[in-house]
Amino acid sequence: MRLRNRLAQRILVASALLGLLGTLGASFLAIVLGVDAALSHGVRMSAALALAPQAAECRTTPGWRFRSPDGVEVEAYDLAQVGAGSPGARPDPELLARLAQGEREPTLFYLPLFHPDSAWAGASLLKLAESGPCSLLEFRWPLMDERATVGGWVLVAAVLFTMLAATLSTFAVVHPLLQRLRRLHRAAGMLGASRYHSAADGQDDELGELSRVLDATHARVQEDATRIEAQKHALERHLADVAHDLKTPIASLQLSLELASTTPTEPTAALLRQGIEDTVYLTSLVDNLHLACQLGEGIDPTAGDPRVELGLTVERVVRRLQQLARLLGLTVECSRPDEALWVRCNPTMLEQALGNLLHNAVTHGEAGGHVVALLEDAEPGRFRLTVLDDGPGLSAEELERLGERGFRAQATRRRATRGSGLGLSIVRELCHRVGFSLAFAPNPPRGLKVVIEGPRASTSEPG
Numbered sequence: 001m002r003l004r005n006r007l008a009q010r011i012l013v014a015s016a017l018l019g020l021l022g023t024l025g026a027s028f029l030a031i032v033l034g035v036d037a038a039l040s041h042g043v044r045m046s047a048a049l050a051l052a053p054q055a056a057e058c059r060t061t062p063g064w065r066f067r068s069p070d071g072v073e074v075e076a077y078d079l080a081q082v083g084a085g086s087p088g089a090r091p092d093p094e095l096l097a098r099l100a101q102g103e104r105e106p107t108l109f110y111l112p113l114f115h116p117d118s119a120w121a122g123a124s125l126l127k128l129a130e131s132g133p134c135s136l137l138e139f140r141w142p143l144m145d146e147r148a149t150v151g152g153w154v155l156v157a158a159v160l161f162t163m164l165a166a167t168l169s170t171f172a173v174v175h176p177l178l179q180r181l182r183r184l185h186r187a188a189g190m191l192g193a194s195r196y197h198s199a200a201d202g203q204d205d206e207l208g209e210l211s212r213v214l215d216a217t218h219a220r221v222q223e224d225a226t227r228i229e230a231q232k233h234a235l236e237r238h239l240a241d242v243a244h245d246l247k248t249p250i251a252s253l254q255l256s257l258e259l260a261s262t263t264p265t266e267p268t269a270a271l272l273r274q275g276i277e278d279t280v281y282l283t284s285l286v287d288n289l290h291l292a293c294q295l296g297e298g299i300d301p302t303a304g305d306p307r308v309e310l311g312l313t314v315e316r317v318v319r320r321l322q323q324l325a326r327l328l329g330l331t332v333e334c335s336r337p338d339e340a341l342w343v344r345c346n347p348t349m350l351e352q353a354l355g356n357l358l359h360n361a362v363t364h365g366e367a368g369g370h371v372v373a374l375l376e377d378a379e380p381g382r383f384r385l386t387v388l389d390d391g392p393g394l395s396a397e398e399l400e401r402l403g404e405r406g407f408r409a410q411a412t413r414r415r416a417t418r419g420s421g422l423g424l425s426i427v428r429e430l431c432h433r434v435g436f437s438l439a440f441a442p443n444p445p446r447g448l449k450v451v452i453e454g455p456r457a458s459t460s461e462p463g
Contacts, residue, residue: 058134071142080131091138095125119143180207187214192221280324284359288422291352295426301346301433307457308347310383311336314373317355321362329367332358336375341383344457345434353430354385356423357450361389369447381456390447394440402440 058064064076077091098106107124121143129135183199184207190196196218201211295301318334325332343350354373361371371389378384394402402424431438436454443449 059132062133064134073140075138075140076134077136077138078131078133079127079129079135082136091125091136092123095123095138099125099127177207184210184214187211187218191218192225280321280359281363284355284423287352288356288426291349291426291430292422294349295429295433301349301430302344303346305344306346307342307344308350310341310343310350310385311375312340313347313351314354314375314385317351317358318373320355321358325362325365325371328362328365330362330365330369330371332362332371332373334373334375337377341375341377342457343383343434343454345430349430353427357387357427357452360423361387361391361448361450365389365391378453382453383456385452387450388443388447390443393442393446393448399440399442 058076061076062078066074068074075090082091082096092108095106095108105124105126107122109122110120119142120140122141124139126137126139127135128137180199180201180203183201187197187199191214198215198218199211201208314334314336318332321332358371358373365371369390371387374386374388376384376386404425428438430436431452431454434454436452439451441449441451
């Protein structure tokens with residue numbers, strides 16, 4: 001409402017002023033041009049009418065003067081004897097100057113209140129000869145009250161018409177503009193809400209462009225809100241799964257420790273085995289959660305050009321899992337080239353990902369099984385890491401989904417209730433970030449084969 005009042009007032013005032021100035025300018029031009037022409041002809045006609053019966057008297061009588069019934073006064077002067085006088089002198093000095101400059105019939109209108117001789121409306125000179133008592137005639141005409149009254153009413157009517165036109169034009173200009181602004185205001189107030197209504201302003205100007213920007217912003221806000229809501233639900237589900245996964249090994253570890261301390265007769269090997277399994281699982285889960293958060297925050301595993309010796313990293317992971325593998329009745333071994341094999345990746349992240357891969361093979365194996373990690377040169381400038389196990393394996397459909405976050409095969413769920421499906425998804429994400437390929441395939445006659453390939457970084461550790 002404030003904007004409407006301000007716009008209306010400003011446009012109304014501007015329109016009124018412009019209209020009034022236009023009216024006055026047009027009236028002034030009409031008066032100056034029209035009346036001047038009419039007076040020029042009128043002066044000559046009046047001179048002829050006045051001199052016709054008194055021509056001899058005018059030529060012989062210095063200072064001859066004649067006054068018509070309408071109040072028009074004619075006074076004769078000797079052109080050779082008149083000169084520039086002071087303001088108010090007769091004949092009018094300004095008219096004399098214009099006559100001297102060559103103007104044939106100079107005419108002057110007196111503005112009321114601005115001329116010392118306020119009884120007259122104007123004056124005009126008519127040159128008849130170069131000298132003599134009747135060589136120069138000055139005409140003066142009085143103020144015409146009736147015509148002034150009519151002119152005043154005409155001016156008032158012009159002003160009123162101008163104000164009316166300004167009001168109508170203001171309404172015609174401001175009202176549609178304010179309607180568009182109101183629609184934009186409503187759209188901006190509902191931005192991002194489900195009840196948002198577009199201003200639908202398709203005009204090709206700044207307001208139309210603002211309407212389209214609001215629509216695009218609303219769509220982007222809706223998309224962001226939908227994505228954030230989906231992430232929120234995914235995080236809630238993930239936290240619920242993690243809480244469930246942590247609850248089981250913690251309770252199992254607590255029970256194993258209680259039994260080992262309260263029942264000395266209980267075989268300690270089984271308790272230690274369970275405690276080691278739970279400890280390895282908890283450590284792996286915590287590390288995976290930390291790494292998943294880092295990857296989710298967009299941390300680049302290759303930032304700062306880090307390099308890690310892949311053979312030593314595989315050996316370290318294998319040694320860390322050998323005790324768990326023995327307790328489960330499995331063997332885990334590795335084979336690598338004698339020469340160092342460097343790759344570009346954050347060392348901690350790469351070791352965690354390889355640990356996930358080998359830990360998955362060990363925990364899903366069966367007693368008497370084997371897990372092998374084979375590192376080799378695939379071709380010049382590249383490496384290949386193959387992890388083989390002889391576990392139960394997966395179906396073709398499950399192999400395609402392996403590595404998806406939260407995915408666990410049905411057989412895996414039946415054999416091991418705990419697990420969040422986070423480990424292999426981290427392996428896949430890290431390989432994608434650093435430019436490694438990751439493939440899952442059957443390992444005949446049974447088991448799983450995982451192959452990671454990628455470029456080598458250098459033959460030596462960076463200084």
